[in-house]
Amino acid sequence: xxxxxxxxxxxxxxxxxxxxxxxxxxxxxxxxxxxxxxxxxxxxxxxxxxxxxxxxxxxxxxxxxxxxxxxxxxxxxxxxxxxxxxxxxxxxxxxxxxxxxxxxxxxxxxxxxxxxxxxxxxxxxxxxxxxxxxxxxxxxxxxxxxxxxxxxxxxxxxxxxxxxxxxxxxxxxxxxxxxxxxxxxxxxxxxxxxxxxxxxxxxxxxxxxxxxxxxxxxxxxxxxxxxxxxxxxxxxxxxxxxxxxxxxxxxxxxxxxxxxxxxxxxxxxxxxxxxxxxxxxxxxxxxxxxxxxxxxxxxxxxxxxxxxxxxxxxxx
Amino acid sequence: xxxxxxxxxxxxxxxxxxxxxxxxxxxxxxxxxxxxxxxxxxxxxxxxxxxxxxxxxxxxxxxxxxxxxxxxxxxxxxxxxxxxxxxxxxxxxxxxxxxxxxxxxxxxxxxxxxxxxxxxxxxxxxxxxxxxxxxxxxxxxxxxxxxxxxxxxxxxxxxxxxxxxxxxxxxxxxxxxxxxxxxxxxxxxxxxxxxxxxxxxxxxxxxxxxxxxxxxxxxxxxxxxxxxxxxxxxxxxxxxxxxxxxxxxxxxxxxxxxxxxxxxxxxxxxxxxxxxxxxxxxxxxxxxxxxxxxxxxxxxxxxxxxxxxxxxxxxxxxxxxxxxxxxxxxxxxxxxxxxxxxxxxxxxxxxxxxxxxxxxxxxxxxxxxxxxxxxxxxxxxxxxxxxxxxxxxxxxxxxxxxxxxxxxxxxxxxxxxxxxxxxxxxxxxxxxxxxxxxxxxxxxxxxxxxxxxxxxxxxxxxxxxxxxxxxxxxxxxxxxxxxxxxxxxxxxxxxxxxxxxxxxxxxxxxxxxxxxxxxxxxxxxxxxxxxxxxxxxxxxxxxxxxxxxxxxxxxxxxxxxxxxxxxxxxxxxxxxxxxxxxxxxxxxxxxxxxxxxxxxxxxxxxxxxxxxxxxxxxxxxxxxxxxxxxxxxxxxxx
Numbered sequence: 001x002x003x004x005x006x007x008x009x010x011x012x013x014x015x016x017x018x019x020x021x022x023x024x025x026x027x028x029x030x031x032x033x034x035x036x037x038x039x040x041x042x043x044x045x046x047x048x049x050x051x052x053x054x055x056x057x058x059x060x061x062x063x064x065x066x067x068x069x070x071x072x073x074x075x076x077x078x079x080x081x082x083x084x085x086x087x088x089x090x091x092x093x094x095x096x097x098x099x100x101x102x103x104x105x106x107x108x109x110x111x112x113x114x115x116x117x118x119x120x121x122x123x124x125x126x127x128x129x130x131x132x133x134x135x136x137x138x139x140x141x142x143x144x145x146x147x148x149x150x151x152x153x154x155x156x157x158x159x160x161x162x163x164x165x166x167x168x169x170x171x172x173x174x175x176x177x178x179x180x181x182x183x184x185x186x187x188x189x190x191x192x193x194x195x196x197x198x199x200x201x202x203x204x205x206x207x208x209x210x211x212x213x214x215x216x217x218x219x220x221x222x223x224x225x226x227x228x229x230x231x232x233x234x235x236x237x238x239x240x241x242x243x244x245x246x247x248x249x250x251x252x253x254x255x256x257x258x259x260x261x262x263x264x265x266x267x268x269x270x271x272x273x274x275x276x277x278x279x280x281x282x283x284x285x286x287x288x289x290x291x292x293x294x295x296x297x298x299x300x301x302x303x304x305x306x307x308x309x310x311x312x313x314x315x316x
Numbered sequence: 317x318x319x320x321x322x323x324x325x326x327x328x329x330x331x332x333x334x335x336x337x338x339x340x341x342x343x344x345x346x347x348x349x350x351x352x353x354x355x356x357x358x359x360x361x362x363x364x365x366x367x368x369x370x371x372x373x374x375x376x377x378x379x380x381x382x383x384x385x386x387x388x389x390x391x392x393x394x395x396x397x398x399x400x401x402x403x404x405x406x407x408x409x410x411x412x413x414x415x416x417x418x419x420x421x422x423x424x425x426x427x428x429x430x431x432x433x434x435x436x437x438x439x440x441x442x443x444x445x446x447x448x449x450x451x452x453x454x455x456x457x458x459x460x461x462x463x464x465x466x467x468x469x470x471x472x473x474x475x476x477x478x479x480x481x482x483x484x485x486x487x488x489x490x491x492x493x494x495x496x497x498x499x500x501x502x503x504x505x506x507x508x509x510x511x512x513x514x515x516x517x518x519x520x521x522x523x524x525x526x527x528x529x530x531x532x533x534x535x536x537x538x539x540x541x542x543x544x545x546x547x548x549x550x551x552x553x554x555x556x557x558x559x560x561x562x563x564x565x566x567x568x569x570x571x572x573x574x575x576x577x578x579x580x581x582x583x584x585x586x587x588x589x590x591x592x593x594x595x596x597x598x599x600x601x602x603x604x605x606x607x608x609x610x611x612x613x614x615x616x617x618x619x620x621x622x623x624x625x626x627x628x629x630x631x632x633x634x635x636x637x638x639x640x641x642x643x644x645x646x647x648x649x650x651x652x653x654x655x656x657x658x659x660x661x662x663x664x665x666x667x668x669x670x671x672x673x674x675x676x677x678x679x680x681x682x683x684x685x686x687x688x689x690x691x692x693x694x695x696x697x698x699x700x701x702x703x704x705x706x707x708x709x710x711x712x713x714x715x716x717x718x719x720x721x722x723x724x725x726x727x728x729x730x731x732x733x734x735x736x737x738x739x740x741x742x743x744x745x746x747x748x749x750x751x752x753x754x755x756x757x758x759x760x761x762x763x764x765x766x767x768x769x770x771x772x773x774x775x776x777x778x779x780x781x782x783x784x785x786x787x788x789x790x791x792x793x794x795x796x797x798x799x800x801x802x803x804x805x806x807x808x809x810x811x812x813x814x815x816x817x818x819x820x821x822x823x824x825x826x827x828x829x830x831x832x833x834x835x836x837x838x839x840x841x842x843x844x845x846x847x848x849x850x851x852x853x854x855x856x857x858x859x860x861x862x863x864x865x866x867x868x869x870x871x872x873x874x875x876x877x878x879x880x881x882x883x884x885x886x887x888x889x890x891x892x893x894x895x896x897x898x899x900x901x902x903x904x905x906x907x908x909x910x911x912x913x914x915x916x917x918x919x920x921x922x923x924x925x926x927x928x929x930x931x932x933x934x935x936x937x938x939x940x941x942x943x944x945x946x947x948x949x950x951x952x953x954x
Contacts, residue, residue, distance in 0.1 A: 010860060010863055010864060010867075011863075011864075011867055015864065016864055016867055016868070061890060062890065063890055063891065063892050063893075064890040064891065065688070065691075065767055065768065065891075065892055066691075067688070067690035067691050067694070067697065067764070067765055068691075069694060070690060070697070070701075070765070076865070076868060076869075079868065080861055080864045080865045080868055081861065083864050084857060084860045084861050084864060087860060097856065097860070099851050099853075100851060100852070100853040100856045100857065101851065101852055101853065101857065102850025102851050102852065103850065104720060104723055104724075104850060105711060105716075105720065105850070105851075105852045107746075108709060108710065108711050108716060108720075109711060111710070111750075111753070112710060112711075115705075115710065115753075115757075118757055119701070119757075119760065119765070122757070122760055122761045122765035122766065123690065123765050124892075125688060125765065125766050125767045125768075125892060126892050126893060127767075127892075127894075127902040127903070127904050128893065130761060130766060130903070130904025130905070130908070130909075131904055133757065133761055133904075133909070134761075134904065134908065134909040134910055134911065135912065137753075137754050137757050137909070137910060138754075138910055138911075138912040138913045140750060140753070140754075141750050141751065141754055141910075141913055142912075144746065144747065144750040145743070145746075145747055148742070148743055148746040148747075149743060152727065152739055152742060152743070155727065156731070156739070159731065161731075162728075162731045163727050163728060163730065163731040164850065165723075165724065165727070165850030166850050166851060208912075216893070216895070221893055222892070222893060226872065289912075290911065290912035291911070291912040291915045291916055292912075293912065294912045294913055294915075294916050295916050298916070309736070309739065310736070313736045313739070314736075
């Protein structure tokens with residue numbers, strides 16, 4: 001029985017099946033609402049799902065100058081490690097596999113999908129991909145600094161005098177003492193996190209690495225068929241994971257006593273965070289230049305996170 | 317005692333290397349005979365040390381061996397001792413493994429050099445010197461071995477005499493390295509003047525009662541000297557030259573093993589002899605130097621255009637992690653630092669060997685002249701990726717496990733001392749880690765991926781005898797990362813306990829009760845407890861990964877059924893996309909990468925490039941300044 005429940009966690013909820021469906025749905029919502037904000041009708045909400053299945057049926061072209069194995073394996077490694085990460089993030093207090101990976105591990109685990117895109121693109125031997133690889137890496141360098149500052153602030157606040165990296169501890173603390181979003185000291189960190197999410201996901205205005213209009217989607221330029229579908233899916237699941245991480249870090253205190261209701265609330269929060277930090281930003285901004293992204297994250301966003309760290313450190 | 321026989325093993329392990337060094341010369345030009353002798357020597361030493369794991373690591377014995385049976389007389393050590401506790405054995409194992417793998421790789425690798433006769437003599441001298449340092453229980457003996465090691469390393473750096481860079485690097489190494497040797501010698505002499513003994517155990521029993529300004533000076537000298545051998549900031553530039561110019565298998569030793577003796581020396585000096593690590597000022601100094609080494613070297617690495625120079629700077633950056641962790645003086649910090657030490661030897665060894673494979677196949681390691689080699693050398697590319705993921709700390713490889721422990725150690729230290737500075741150290745560690753990742757993406761894109769240069773159309777995969785050591789290292793990188801619990805139980809835990817338990821070391825050498833009689837040691841410490849701020853379970857991660865990978869594979873196989881086939885032919889459809897233009901050779905690599913980052917930090921990066929002028933005089937000035945600053949700091953804060 002125990003084993004069956006684990007398998008359900010892994011394959012259905014919140015693992016493979018659910019994160020696929022929910023991620024694609026989030027991507028659809030995102031596109032629809034952006035369109036509405038720009039006074040367009042927009043595609044149906046299920047459009048990313050349709051696209052995914054359409055791509056699966058297409059021919060996979062491997063460029064003759066590509067490093068074939070890396071090119072074909074990279075998308076799957078990225079997708080799978082992303083789904084594994086989903087199992088480690090508490091969703092509405094429900095922890096599929098708690099006590100296996102903490103915040104810092106998650107910080108590293110979510111770079112694996114980005115690496116998959118980078119090495120996949122690198123292996124395609126296209127100069128467009130080369131530029132994209134360079135830019136994607138700069139965005140990773142850009143958001144990693146504020147992200148660790150945010151995590152340390154939360155870890156300090158949840159440690160109660162000590163420090164912790166544990167996600168369970170963060171959830172538990174918030175259930176006892178209220179969500180961190182309501183703690184004024186952590187509001188700058190929450191803002192910083194809201195800006196880190198679109199950068200990590202690669203959404204406007206921080207999508208320099210995959211800029212369609214400049215470098216033809218950078219690392220993805222040579223991809224087609226199933227591997228491209230997998231990359232698109234990873235992108236969608238990443239939206240789900242990053243917003244779920246935000247919910248767990250800053251809104252983990254919501255508890256009704258019923259697990260299913262908590263989960264539903266958490267998913268609503270995920271959607272809301274997506275709308276705020278990805279859809280809204282997408283609709284109102286144009287793409288930044290790569291050096292602007294880097295500068296913005298190492299000054300403004302890191303500054304916000306650092307303020308929070310100082311506040312939780314010195315103000316009781 | 318049942319362990320009587322093991323007493324002779326450590327000294328035999330050292331002697332094997334030295335004997336081997338001279339016997340291989342007798343083999344002359346007979347390559348097979350030479351390889352057999354060298355291989356046998358390396359394997360014997362490795363197995364001797366492995367057989368010590370059970371008594372020393374598991375049962376907690378400390379092996380003391382008095383050379384010529386000159387045992388202490390009336391509480392004074394008059395002979396030379398070989399003393400092996402868990403810490404010594406930990407470093408000894410690391411040395412033996414790296415030497416064996418690098419040695420087997422060299423058999424084929426150095427056939428490209430014309431005059432490869434003296435190679436194994438120097439190689440085994442270097443190995444013997446390093447082994448002598450980590451197993452010795454005598455301060456002057458350590459100095460002698462340090463010199464043996466340094467001169468062998470200088471000779472090996474200049475091994476490719478046709479290469480002017482190699483000769484220049486060897487010269488720099490000789491000059492700056494001699495600052496370190498001089499410091500160690502001076503420190504040793506002062507300590508001898510004060511304590512009238514050179515035995516490590518006896519010195520550490522006597523020094524706490526004899527601390528005076530001379531001894532503070534001696535500490536500063538020994539610290540700087542061993543720091544120089546570990547190439548910590550600001551001694552790092554010579555490492556870049558030396559690693560870059562030496563043959564790759566020697567770089568494995570210089571980076572993976574030679575620098576570790578410096579770390580080992582710092583541990584022995586600070587934790588054992590002078591026991592200064594309890595002072596917060598000493599902790600701050602070590603952590604500060606560690607952070608500087610880490611950050612300065614990683615940013616220098618990002619700027620490099622040569623594969624091996626880039627790796628060399630990363631070596632020092634990783635040494636920075638180790639020093640930072642050791643400077644925390646907490647059980648988890650020490651364990652994390654030692655863990656990183658062994659991981660660094662493995663992944664950096666692997667990376668240097670892949671660099672050697674690239675050099676062997678193409679004749680260059682210059683990043684701007686390579687590209688697309690993954691198509692011709694798929695195994696080397698895969699091995700490179702394992703090494704790159706390990707060093708950048710990508711789970712589940714070993715670099716992550718140790719870095720994760722270091723992050724916790726620094727962050728817990730911050731909570732414990734209430735000082736936010738240590739939390740910023742955690743931030744520096746994480747940022748360094750991501751910059752490391754960036755520079756390995758640069759190598760990957762420049763060397764293994766991207767477009768294949770026309771001149772490398774006929775490049776072949778490296779021979780099997782060179783690939784096997786690389787595969788072993790890659791497997792070790794994976795396994796040591798996958799089972800951190802076992803590592804802690806059998807290697808790191810005992811070694812950490814040994815670092816913190818000076819009294820046991822003293823008693824083992826000088827007789828039971830000696831340490832307590834000096835009245836500076838309360839009693840034996842309990843086994844150190846590692847407290848973790850978080851959790852990481854690599855095995856479960858791997859199981860989940862495999863399950864989901866199987867599910868995804870099944871789904872995609874089920875969905876295939878004829879559609880979505882992978883096609884691979886050489887026509888226009890499969891050519892690289894150039895926006896409709898005609899295809900041409902165009903490789904985005906090396907200096908083209910990370911423009912946004914370089915642009916924003918251009919002031920800092922430009923300053924750093926100018927400061928690393930390559931002039932020996934400048935580096936000597938840096939070294940002397942470091943010595944002066946460390947000495948002044950010790951006098952003010954100790």
